[in-house]
Amino acid sequence: MTTPHLDPVRREVRALEVDAPKRPWQKVGVIAVGGLRTIGFGRNSELLLVVSSAGRGIIDCTNCTKIARDDAEYYDGEEFLEAKGIGSLEGKIIRVAGVIGGGLPNNTQDGWALEVVTLDWPEHDVLLVEPFSSIYDSLYGKQAKFRKIARESELRAFGFSYTGKSLVIATSSGITVYWRT
Secondary structure (H helix, E strand, C coil): CCCHHHHHHHHHHHHCCCCCCCCCCEEEEEEECCCEEEEEECCCCCEEEEEECCEEEEEECCCCEEEEEECCCCCCCHHHCEEECCHHHCCCEEECEECCECCCCCECCCCCEEEEEEEECCEEEEEEECCCCCCCHHHHCCCCCEEEEEEECCEEEEEECCCCCEEEEEECCEEEEEECC
């Protein structure tokens, strides 16, 4: 199936270089995680639960620091896209996304959005779209307002925290964390 009407959008996405997002977003850091399987945010927090082949950990996305760690192999609830929290998330069931499916929020309440476009497989372009904009705006004579913030071949998960203040991109080997006030 061909969709030539989308060629202008394809050209625009391909022409973009990977670039830092605009304010208010700022890159907080990158954390290496070998064998990353799934990730999920605690509700009403910036705490990210990370499940890997080497156990579970929690990252505080406001400053990109590891605040809890459990080295035990863990797969309970994975088939239901859930994981039990540890540390500050102890006693909570966290919805997760990653190698087995699922998804994190792709939009914030104030209009920021994430889109993933795969034009040159296996590379996935992660686009941060400004409020009240769309990657398709140029098709309608408007200026499309988005940036390519990552290009990944081993993309596991991406999305916002439920508060909309954190944004993460997870690959098989690490997590890039962005935050805004």
